[in-house]
Amino acid sequence: MLEECISSNDRVIINTNFMKIIDVNDNKTTITDGSPKLPAVPNKEAKPSSSSSSPSSPAPQEPEPVTGESAVSSPAPPVRNWASFLQANAPPPQPTPKKTVKPKPASQTPIQPTPVSRSITPVAPFNINNESSQPLGILLLRIMFDSNYSVFNSLATFDVKPRGLTNSGNICYMNSILQILLYCEPFNRLLKLIETKSIGSLGVSPTPLLDATITFFNQFQEDSKAPVSPEDFYSSLTKQDKFSHLKWGQQEDAEEFLGYYIDGLNDEMLNEIKSVSTSQVDKLIQTYSQEHDSESSAKFKYNIKSTIRRIKNEEEEEDGEWSQVNNKKNSTTTKIEVDPTPLNMIFGGQFKSVVTIPKQSSSFQRSITLDPFQHVQLDISAVDTIEDAFKHLNELENISYTNNNKEIQVKKQTFIEKLPNVLIIHLKRFSYLKDQEIGVEKLRKKIDYSHDLIIPKEVLATEPSTPIKYQLSAVVYHHGSSADAGHYTSDIHNAGVWWRIDDTFVKQIKNEEVLNAGTEENIKNAYILLYSRI
Template structure:
């Protein structure tokens, strides 16, 4: 049921000292009671829209902090604790007693869940098309959307946020899914992102590279998920998770020796994070295995984790995304120095772990120097976009495209970004405020830049 929503609350800070009257604020605090001589400091963070009894209400991600050492006496409401302790109040969400810590939500979330949402137009106030296209794509990755909705519906947050970007994204997704009758502004979430230390390079009004922004966003969300802390009552979850973490730490050595065929030693190294306890790694995280073979020496293996796979399309034989991936995995001959002589070695990439959502970035942009000046170029090559099949540990895995980001223009920071998204069996083109249904899915493009594939 669609309902009219108020505009999103902007970030800021406000102090209210109500006396003998309830605070006249555009969000809901702990209760409707009359506050006396207690000072409320309310950080105005993003809010989550909640539809209740046909009416839209705003659920604040950060409950008001009562600056008082005494236990707080709250009026008894149906379904809420009669006498919450200060610790319980600290974790209060929209409906007291019905919320979990973020840590608990993540520990109990079923990552097989899928949830879809109809596309909405996103306003473009100042060259935000790169931002909009990435958001549209992430939201229509059904595993990611289901996770964010689960957090929205279940999680309470501590007063002092250690997960600001995640909070902003959850709030934005809440508005995105609730009202479908008009376009939506992502400016509040953009402001959240742009003030984070990881995004110091963002400048309002300046076009950015969508692939670079996606990388920063996924890395920051990964950090935010790592910052999720257990709350009182999570002891059982912590006890269950401890053995797993200990196992991960034991196995996380960055170098070890493997035994290959004929008891031949294999030198192995690992780059990047290897455990998949973080939701971003669970959904988007994969791993590549690079095998270097030198005559008369042990094979050398390097394992490298990824959230995006970047493919080269410059070879003449590459006419599709499948061709580009196959080309990336081909065996390569190298001339290298070994034991004071030049030998011919071989190097080959393999998939060692595949994620539910495989993000493939096309190398469309080139950077060369001409007379001391950096020259930007773009490869406008047509690529067939269909299902792809990749092999991992001897098992073939098939993926289908569910979201595509396109770049229209001469270089990554000049031009315009749009996105196609799949909802059910129907493709939609999203171009900032405009959304239109496509009569058939895109199968060939000269401008596709990022493809989100879902494992079938």
């Protein structure tokens, strides 16, 4: 075992039985038994001690010192290879003072054996870019139930730049809605995922509206500041039955168009989910199970299977509605189901309406209805702020109806059971005139809203542990004094900056200008507010 190094003038070779020191300056050799003290011994053949435990063997030839003269042979065979190795690699002697070689002290800390551990293959972090393309129906299921595909993660979006839209056919209602959706991050991210990770169809596309929307979004990634023409998008839109009522040059309501548009995209997504085969679903579940623990896998399997059954109408309930009677038989709950899609997961919420009925008029004392929504319509006729409009939504209503020739008074109260990730608020500014058979009037009063919105706890079906907060991300305005005429514009928030867009006109504005909009002219009023949950 080799325990010492070689200095520039001394060479130390140690074997298990003795130690020999060759001084290369005077060619003298010292033999010792390895103890720290080195007694002087004449330079002659040394005989091994009889007490040595090493077996007797012929003495090998000792390696020559660097001076070229022969050294005394050593009888210890085990040292030969180490000495030869050190001798062959020794540097030439330098005329420097001789240094004393001191033995190293014994280590005080025992060497612990290296523990034997099972080899674990590290799991690489998820990267959406490494995922292969898949059928659109399968991709939509993953977006809904696989957290790695969630549109609320930091996945890629279309890098859209603020640009105007041309308006040669009185389509400002459509332009304003498209502008606010361009900068709605979850919606933008959903379209980007579909573009990059879905397999296209051969022949006629089953998703023409979705395709037209993705093509439209791509136009806003160009560096050009020139306005974009939406005419190709409009042409694709009006080929669908849902939009056959649209006429070029005819003004439409922006809020109604938004509802039709989201419904149209939802229909295409539902058809794609319906088209997936049983083998594709089984493969999806198997792939997920290989990458996740048993609890997550079981939940994923349940969500996928139940969604497929519901969409393919394999559930026992019909028309997406079911009722439940409590044990005391004094209350019934009716739930109106909505088919799950990624869009409903972004914009979808749920109302809870509670109707209290006098006992003598019915066998049920209370009727509860759970009703889905994609936007909240707020009555602003008697309020001045968004928060007060939500509280007004929750006010108790007295409703009269006739049953068996008797007039019955019931009470109704509306709560919000579930809030969406992106909250669309529609301010009800148009109402039918009471003193005329035909006619609609516009309520032009200013409603105060802020960049941050806290939903009043009174309107929530269940009081949350922490306040539910939203942040303003877009506003659509209506300019004009009547419902059947006027103009639409929008303010959008992008990368920390607010932009005002009026068809082809685009300019940057200050934060407070968004809140004060409507004060500069009494015919410009906030009509649709888009809030993102924080």
